[in-house]
Every structure is written in structure tokens, then in C-alpha cells.
Amino acid sequence: MARRAPRYAEAERNxxxxxEAARKVLAVDGAHTSVAAIAARAGVGIASLYRxxxxxxxxxxxLCALSLGQWIQAAEEGLAHDDAWEGLVHYVTAAIEFSxxxxxxxxxxIEVTDEMAEKFTRSDELTKALVERxxxxxxxxxxxxTVDISLLVEQLGKSSLAEQFEARGRTxxxxxxxxxRHRVIAIALDGxxxxxxxxxxTPPGPGLLAERW
Numbered sequence: 001m002a003r004r005a006p007r008y009a010e011a012e013r014n015x016x017x018x019x020e021a022a023r024k025v026l027a028v029d030g031a032h033t034s035v036a037a038i039a040a041r042a043g044v045g046i047a048s049l050y051r052x053x054x055x056x057x058x059x060x061x062x063l064c065a066l067s068l069g070q071w072i073q074a075a076e077e078g079l080a081h082d083d084a085w086e087g088l089v090h091y092v093t094a095a096i097e098f099s100x101x102x103x104x105x106x107x108x109x110i111e112v113t114d115e116m117a118e119k120f121t122r123s124d125e126l127t128k129a130l131v132e133r134x135x136x137x138x139x140x141x142x143x144x145x146t147v148d149i150s151l152l153v154e155q156l157g158k159s160s161l162a163e164q165f166e167a168r169g170r171t172x173x174x175x176x177x178x179x180x181r182h183r184v185i186a187i188a189l190d191g192x193x194x195x196x197x198x199x200x201x202t203p204p205g206p207g208l209l210a211e212r213w
Contacts, residue, residue, distance in 0.1 A: 011052070015066060017042040018049075022063050023102035030105040035059060057110045060103075064110075067103050068119035071095060075126035084137035088130050088149075089189055095153040096185055104154060107212035120210065141194045147204040152188060154209075 021041035025033045035056050039046045053059040078091030112120075127146050134140035 014042070014044050015062075018044060018059075019063050019066050022060075023067075023099045026105050027099075027102055031109045033105075060106050060110050061113050061116060064103055064106060065113070065115045065119055068116065068123055070098055071123040072119060072126060074098075075123060075130060078130050079126065079133070084130075084134045085139035088134045088140065088192075091127070091130055092149065092153055092189060093185060096157045099157040102157060104212070112213050116213075120213075138194065140192055141196055141199075143199050143203070144192055145203045147206060147208055148199075149192075150209055151204065152192075156185060156188060 018038060021038045022033070025037050025041055029037065035049065036046055038059075039049050049059065053062065074091050074094035077094065078087040078089075081087030081090055124146070127150060131140065131144070131146045131149060135142065
């Protein structure tokens with residue numbers, strides 16, 4: 001067992017690097033992203049990658065499951081907050097920061113595994129609990145739904161200005177871009193407070209996000 005531990009730790013490091021790389025490459029290339037581009041961005045050898053994952057789909061399924069695991073962790077941490085609003089803010093901010101919706105382009109292109117389905121259900125349940133608790137506490141506008149929150153996270157979690165500057169080598173603007181992103185997140189969160197004008201249109205159906213897959 002001791003001999004396997006270093007390999008397990010290395011696999012975890014590679015997973016984190018691959019997930020971060022996939023999010024950044026998918027933001028640019030979409031569903032046509034190549035495994036080679038992800039591996040190069042992550043600094044992982046393509047040969048070792050295919051020794052672990054038999055196909056491109058298997059890799060993407062694994063990365064989706066990992067990403068859903070991060071959604072779940074962020075939601076559980078949010079629910080651990082005593083304050084309903086602070087818990088919701090923690091969840092939204094954390095999910096945006098790790099670009100939770102960046103794997104959206106894969107929707108409909110790969111088969112949903114049992115693990116993905118189970119984690120999606122768990123993530124949805126936890127997000128609903130956060131939203132219901134915030135509604136009951138009167139700190140979240142009454143017409144904001146769980147799907148609204150998930151869509152907000154996905155949209156704000158896509159390729160950020162900081163990542164765009166990073167891709168161009170403009171590290172001198174990284175701090176300013178990060179500050180701008182935090183301001184936009186704060187503006188969006190403020191829009192979730194009660195007392196605002198009613199939201200336009202009808203609330204999105206609970207299956208809207210799942211239907212993509």
C-alpha cells in the first residue's frame with residue numbers, strides 16, 4: 001500500500017492539472033478540444049494519459065465527475081455557514097472561481113455515466129437546499145430559482161478577462177483583471193437581494209440544464 005501512495009498522489013495532481021487545463025482549453029476550442037491540447041496545457045504526457053484513459057470520452061467523463069465534485073464541495077461548505085446569505089455567497093463565489101460551468105461545451109457530446117448522474121443529482125439537491133434556506137431567511141429575492149443560480153455561476157465562470165490576458169502573456173494586467181472580476185461577481189450577487197424589480201420572463205424549468213446532456 002505504501003508503494004502505491006506516491007502514484008495515487010501523482011494521479012491526483014495530474015487530475016487537478018488536467019481539469020484546470022480542460023476548462024481553459026474548452027473555453028477557447030469548445031467541444032472540438034483535443035486531448036493533446038489539454039495534456040500539453042497540463043504538462044502531462046499524452047502517452048501516460050492514454051495509459052490511464054482508454055478514450056477521449058473516458059477522460060472527459062472523468063473530468064466532468066471531478067468538476068461536479070467541486071460543485072458539491074462548494075455547496076456543502078456553503079451550507080456549513082450559519083448565515084444563509086453568507087453560505088449562498090460562498091457557494092456562488094467558489095463555483096465561479098473554479099470555473100464550474102467551463103465544461104458545458106461537452107454537454108450532449110459524451111455519454112453521461114452513473115457517477116456523473118449521481119453527482120449531478122447530489123449537486124442539484126445541495127444547491128436547492130442553499131436556495132431554500134436563503135428564501136426562508138428572507139435574504140434571497142423570491143423570484144430567483146435554483147436554476148437561475150446555477151446559470152449565473154456558469155455564465156460568470158466561463159473564460160475570464162484574467163485568463164484571456166494570461167493567454168496573451170499580459171501578466172502585468174492580472175491583478176487589475178482579477179479585481180474587475182470580483183467587482184462583477186459582487187454586482188451579480190447584489191442583484192440577488194430582495195427588493196429588486198421582478199425578473200423578466202418565466203422561471204427556467206428544473207430540467208433545463210440537465211436536458212443539454
